[in-house]
Amino acid sequence: MRLSPGRSPRLTKDQRDELKRVIVSQVLADVFTARFNWTLQLIADYIERTYGCQYSLRGVLSSWDI
DSSP, rough: OOOOOOOOSSSHHHHHHHHHHHHHSHHHHHHSOOOOOOOOOHHHHHHHHHHHHOOOOHHHHHHHOO
16 A cells, blocks of 8 residues: 655745754744744644745644655
């Protein structure tokens, strides 16, 4: 039995790499006006604002290819 490959990513590889760079190298205050730690919801909001793609929290979590 073969496994389904799942849904194809909405962000390109370059966009995912850029997102990782932003999360690792910038504090949240550089990207949002509030001063909080990164959360899945804030990452989803950032993706939607920056790349125009909507992700569920589960989608954000499963999109990391670490």
